[in-house]
Amino acid sequence: MLYLVATPIGHLEDITIRALNVLRQVDIIASEDTRKTGRLLKHFDINARQISYHEHNERRVTTRLLSLLTEGRTVALVSNAGTPGIADPGYRLIQAAIQADIQVTMAPGPCGLIMALVVSGLPLHRFTFGGFPPRKPGARRRFLEGDSATPHTLIYYESPHRIQALITAALDVFGDRPAALANDLTKMYEQVGRAPLSVLLEQLITKRPRGEYILVIEGNMEVG
Numbered sequence: 001m002l003y004l005v006a007t008p009i010g011h012l013e014d015i016t017i018r019a020l021n022v023l024r025q026v027d028i029i030a031s032e033d034t035r036k037t038g039r040l041l042k043h044f045d046i047n048a049r050q051i052s053y054h055e056h057n058e059r060r061v062t063t064r065l066l067s068l069l070t071e072g073r074t075v076a077l078v079s080n081a082g083t084p085g086i087a088d089p090g091y092r093l094i095q096a097a098i099q100a101d102i103q104v105t106m107a108p109g110p111c112g113l114i115m116a117l118v119v120s121g122l123p124l125h126r127f128t129f130g131g132f133p134p135r136k137p138g139a140r141r142r143f144l145e146g147d148s149a150t151p152h153t154l155i156y157y158e159s160p161h162r163i164q165a166l167i168t169a170a171l172d173v174f175g176d177r178p179a180a181l182a183n184d185l186t187k188m189y190e191q192v193g194r195a196p197l198s199v200l201l202e203q204l205i206t207k208r209p210r211g212e213y214i215l216v217i218e219g220n221m222e223v224g
Contacts, residue, residue, distance in 0.1 A: 002093070032080045120216040132158065151220050167181070
């Protein structure tokens with residue numbers, strides 16, 4: 001069986017009892033970052049064999065993990081934080097397991113995009129998740145333009161090095177829409193700014209961005 005295990009996005013106490021039990025019982029844990037997962041396992045006194053599974057070795061290691069699953073081993077897949085497969089490795093392994101008629105289940109839990117959406121104060125009933133936009137300016141702009149007409153609330157992930165460029169591009173493409181910028185969710189220095197894009201950009205310019213960011217933007221109300 002393949003278990004998809006959601007892990008904390010910050011605060012370690014957010015992990016579920018079921019997730020801990022799964023991590024204790026499986027034969028192998030496929031980890032996006034074995035060092036980071038190792039700290040989590042050590043904190044909860046879990047001794048388990050890990051295999052590195054990330055975007056650079058995903059194709060090769062998927063074959064290896066599928067072979068282990070076919071032999072009857074149990075595997076847990078975890079990402080750096082949050083839910084595996086959501087802007088993280090996992091889709092290829094999930095598809096391969098399903099095609100091989102291997103049971104796939106999940107120990108659900110933390111997911112950064114859902115928390116950011118809920119605390120943003122923007123409409124919750126329908127949303128579009130864009131993941132990480134392209135890095136190059138032209139591709140980023142075209143990516144955002146594809147969402148310009150949607151009435152759904154928009155959610156994007158971005159690194160601290162490119163968050164200012166993303167907000168600048170969003171302001172240019174969408175106009176000065178209401179938005180929220182979440183940073184370090186569930187951690188000691190958690191911040192959620194709620195303001196028009198222009199204000200969020202101005203506030204960001206005065207800071208030194210750190211940690212992962214989640215940008216939530218109101219959809220096109222003229223269409224909705």
